Amino acid sequence: MDVLAATAGRGAATMGPVVAQSSTMVGRDAELTQLAASLGVRPPRPGDALVDVLLSGDAGVGKTRLLRALRDLAVGEGWQVFAGHCLDFGDSALPYLPFSEVLGRLATERPDAVDAVARSHPALARLLPVRRQLSGTGPIDSPGDDNSVESSALDRADLFRAMLAVLEAAARQAPLLLVIEDTHWADQSTRDMLSFLLSRLDSAGFAVVASYRSDDLHRRHPLRRQVAEWSRLRGVERISLSPLDDDAVRDLVRQLVPGGLPEQEMADVVARAEGNAFFVEELVSAAAEPGTFVPADLADVLLVRLDRLDDDARRVVRTASASGRRVTHDMLVATADMPTQALDDGLRGAVEMNVLVADRGAYAFRHALLGEAVYDDLLPGERAQLHGRYVAALREGTARGTAAELARHARLAMDSATALTASVRAGQEASAVGGPDEAAYHYQQALELLSSSADLGDHGVNLSKLVVKAADALTAAGDPERAVAVVAEQLERLESEGADVPDEWRARMLSAQAAALYITETDADATLLSARAVELSPEGESALRARTLSIHAKILVAYGRYDEAEIVGLEALALAEKLDLGELASDVVTTLSTLKRTGPKEGLRAALTEAVDRAAASDAVHAELRARYLLGRSYEDWAEFDDAETWFTSGIERAQDAGLPWAPYGFESRWQLAWIHLVRGEWDTALDLFVVEGPFPPPIQRAMLQSMRLQILQARGKDVANRVAGLRPFWRRDGSVAIHAAAIEMIAAGRRGDPSGAVASYDHAVDVLGRIWHEWFSARIRLAAVALGVVADAMPRSSAAEREALLPVVERLQDDGRVVLDRYTDPAGHWGPEGRAWTQRLDAEALRARWLAGGEQAEQVGLEPLVAAWREAERLFAEFGHVHELAIVRTRLAGILRAGGDPAGARVLGDQAREAARALGAQPLLDDLTALGSTAPPSSGGTASADLTAREREILGHVAQGRTNGEIAKLLFISTKTVSVHVSNILAKLGASGRTEAAAIARRRHLID
Structure with missing residues (x-):
């Protein structure tokens, strides 16, 4: 229902006493004022910033009525208002549905703007409503399915930009308000589009308001996490619509019943409605006639209105309920099975009784809750028959609809054959508009239906191609684990049924399984699957053989x-x-280019650069993402971080533009870039990378980002023990999570004085990673070094017996690292800067542990070799460029020098470590330096203002307001990296350990307002 174009209750008829439908908003003046001012519909108060709005509230609390009032106000101020609605399709996802609705209205009211944008952004035409209707019964298997790396058309870049461009074009004629209603029913692609628009704050001329039911957002609801992400974007405000207070409820009742209700009935309505405007209307309506019994159950209250309809109107309403909240007139004609006059009379009665609302050739339930109550009241047989009529209408073309709608009705009508082909078409339609999540869902639905068929050829569906479509869509959506499982399930089913499966089918499915398998953490050998796929693929000029060979x-x-x-x-x-x-x-x-890694790095980089250019020219987005990622890794391995940042950033932007932020290599570029920022001490910039302007990350990617984020929080003094424990289930699913999370656990154990706990975390990580990789993986050196550091710290606090028990642990950990070093052979035959630094750290920590154990062990180590080992560790970590680890090395070396009688040398190192720790906000490291007895020089009382540049004072003001580096960069039109450098300088000049302390110092010294 287009609530911004229809007014509930207009021309309403009543039975018995006069019960009007209130068209006047009651008790929401403050919310309307706030909403209008925030969006800029009405001039805001001085100092207010214009924002986009997320409007929440329980079902029936009055969101629609408030938006209708906003519509009237906006139109009166000269604004254009366009609304799109998310519909409850249940298990039948139709990507971008509300934006198709908006585009349809724009095409009608602003055709010049739509045509102009469509010429430069052809993808826009995909979203036009007429293009999304079922048309024809052509083949559902494309002969070109084997011709590309991923057969689904999942590049959404042009689609997102096209929608933004058409809104901006229309807004140039007059300010535009975009309303997206009921986003609790939104599909993933719609949420992605909203993320894109909400994050484009520089877009002029239009504002966005999105509404959702807050009572529907259970803990696992996908919108719950998405709203949290949107709320972090600059310029997005959340407005929650609370229930009406008792006085407002009484005012609403007096509007509904001009003659008023007896006080007892009034009090009963106030108590039972609990401030919900829709419940008030229904309770008053149910109690309208003298002596009427008002049911205790809400669903029965809603159905009282249905009971007052005549037989024709009741039949129309029940038929409409099978469609969802909205149904077209043509569909009712095709499905109601009623004479024309009876249908018209029934529709008029339903509209006059305010059950349905007429809207541009369609009808909608006045409120979704009313439609849900009517549908739930149907008997199972009645529902199946109604859905069967919808299937016939859509299949025969007597009414228009989408493949997703046909699939839904066919499943509910138990028509498996139609549901199968419709699900495949729905998946193809979702792929065509860049909806990988929805495409994967529909393809998996089709596979479930096909699995129940005894004859795989009954419906003209090629099982192997369908399996590959599902696997490709799942991988593009960031879930390769599920892709592997889907292929394995189908292969096992065929094996168990003893089906006579063509070699081409097996080749196609095995190749798809191998392609997904090799980007997951598993002990299975993907080469065996891909080799078998090549053996089974047809000889000669075959696109399938080319694909299997490529994989x-x-x-x-x-x-x-x-x-x-x-x-x-x-x-x-x-x-x-x-x-x-x-x-x-x-x-x-791109694959062949990586073979040059065995020679000089310049050859590899030149080949990969050519691969990037070629992939971009042929619009091979996945190949391009892989080449950009591999280029970044080449520079990262040599600690050439500036060039690595350039390539990883380009990979992130390309993936973001393509609408594939979680697909292979796009996400990996984000992950590696965040790691580079972590190493260089640009922690706020790294944290910014964990907030993505787009869809919420899938579970594994979320765990990877969380493990790195927790490292930073822990280094800044936060207790992250509970959160890192929650990552344990992901250790086996991605090795990088295990590495980072284990290091966090070991450090946490060290802080609580539990060296055995640290060693236990090390052993568990080695066990997990030994299973999914191999026993002597290279990162084991780093884990052993961290564990050794915890053991060394524990030595001075331990008894003689405890120290004696820890010494064999020291030997074991160091031996583990040495075995890795002896057995590890990389293609270039070298250790990079990171490997050399951690190898030296391992030996230095082992010496420190023995030295701190005292007695004979300390004498065997000797002070001079110990200092030399840590000096070399300092040099290698400086060469590597890891700011925080270098500061840790200097702190430990300072402690050794102080204990060895060199306070001057210890002070120099302590000052260097302290400067870095302050810039990072690493409070635990500052505490360690204080414990060494090396205190910082006193800071000046009020002269720091003279040391800050004008730009630094400006940035300090934004820091004090709680803005992130990314937000400040957008405000000042500079790069996030530049902001990070300024913030580091500010912290150093103010002698602050973090942003909060810097803001406090700035206010105390009157450096900011």
Whole structure:
């Protein structure tokens, strides 16, 4: 229902005493004023910033009525208002539905703007409502499914930009208000589009308000997390609509019943309605006739209105309820099975009784709760029959609708054959508009239906292609684990049924399984699957063979089998070029480029740069993302962080533009860039990368980001023990989570004086990573060094017996690291700066532990070798560039020097470590320095203002207001990195340990208002 174009109760008829439907808003003047001012519909108060609004409230509390009042106010101020509605399709997702509705109205009212944008952004046409209707019964399996790396068309960049452009174009004619209602029913793609628009704060001329039911947002509801992410964006405000107070409820009752109600009935309505405007109307309506019994159950209260309808109106309403909240007139004609006059009379009665509301050739329930109550009142057989009529109407073309709608009605009508083909078409439609989550859902629905069919060829669906479609969509949505499982389930089912499966089917499915498997953490050998897929693929000029060869070459590279990869890759490239498979050829070129890693790094980088250019030219987005990521890794491995940042940033932006932030290599670029910022001490910039302008991350990606985020919080003194414990289930699913989380656990154990707990975390991480990787993985050196550091710290506090028990642990941890070093062989035959630094740290921590154990152990170590080991660790960590770890090394070396009788040398190192710790806000490190007895020089009382530049004072003001580096960068039109540098300088000049302390100092010294 278009609540911004219809007024409930207009022309309402009543029975018995006069019971009007209130068209006047009651008790919401303050909320309307706040909403209008925030959006800029009415001039805001001095100092207010214009924002987009998230409007929440319980079902029936008055969100729609408030938005209707906002619509009237906006139109009166010369604004355009366009509304889109998310509908409760249950298990049938239709991506971008509200934006299709908005675009349809724009095409009618602003055709010039839509046409102009469509010429430069052809993807816009995909969202036009007429393009999303069912048309024809062509093949549901495309012959070109094997021609690309991912067969689903999932690049959403142009689609997102097109929607933004058309809103801006329309807004140039007059200010525009975009309303998206009922986002608790929104599909993932709609939420992604909203994220994109809400994050584009520089877009001029239009404002956004999105409403949702707060009582529907249970803990696992996807919108719950999304709202939290939106709320962190600058310029997004949340307004919660509370229940009406008792006086407002009484005012509403007096409007509904001009003659008034007896006080006892009035008090009963006030008590039972609990401030919910819709419940007030229904309770008053139910009690309108003298002696009327008002049911105790809310659903029965809602159905009282249905009972007052005549037979024709009741039949119309029940038929409409099977459609959801909204139904077109053509659909009712096709499904109600009523003579024309009876249908018209029934519709008029339903509208006059305020059950349905007429709106632009369609009808909608006055409130979703009313439609839900009517549908729930139907018997199971009645529901199935009604959905069967909808299936017939959609399939025969007597009424228009989408493939997703047909799939939903067919499933509810128990029509499996129709549901199968409709689900496949719905998946294709979702892919075509860049909705990977919705596409994956529909394809999996089709697979479930197909699995129950005894004859796989009954419905013209190629099972193997359907499986690949589902796997590709799941991978693009950031869930390769599920992709692997889907393929495995289908292969196992075929095996158990003894089905006669063509070799091409097996080749296609095995190749898809291997492609998803090699980007997950598993002990399964993906090369065996991809090799078997090549064996089963047809010989000669086959697109399927080219694809299986391409995937096999990529996996061989990942397993370090470079000679084989080159042979397979060259065959794949020749075949792809012969068959003119441009996207697939670009992916193979990227694979072949990585083979140059065994030679000089310059050769690898030149080859990958060419691969990026080729992939971009052929619009092979996945190949381009992989090449950009691999270039970033090449520079990162050599600690050339500036160049690495450039390539990782370009990968993030490309993935974001394509609407694939969680797909392989797009997310990995974000992860690696965050790690670089962590290493360089740009912690606030790293934290900014954990907040994504787009869809909420899938579970594994969320765990990866959380593990790195918790490292920063822990280093700043936060107690993260409970949160890091929650990451344990993800250790086996992604090794990087295990590495970072184990380090956090070990440090936490050290802070509570529990060296055995730290060693237990180390052992568990080694066990997990040994299973999914191999026993002597390279990061084991870092984990052993961290564990050794905790053991060394515990030595002075331990008894002689405890120290004696810890010494074998020291030996074991150091030996573990040395075995890794002896066994590890990388393609370039070298350890990079990071590996060299942690290897030296391992040996230095082992010496420190023995030295702190005292007695004979200390004498064997000797002070001079101990200092030399830590000096070398300092040099290597400085070369590596890890700011925080370098400060830790200097702090420990300072403690050794002070204990060894060199206070001057200890003071120099302590001052260097303190400067870094203050810039980072690393309070635990500052506490360690204080414990050493090396105190900081006193700061000046009030002269720091002279040391701050004008730009630093400006940034300090924003810091004091709680803005992040990313938000400040957008406000000042500078890079986030530049802001980070300024903030670090400010903290150093003020002698502050963090942003909060800097703000306090600034206010105390009157450096800011």
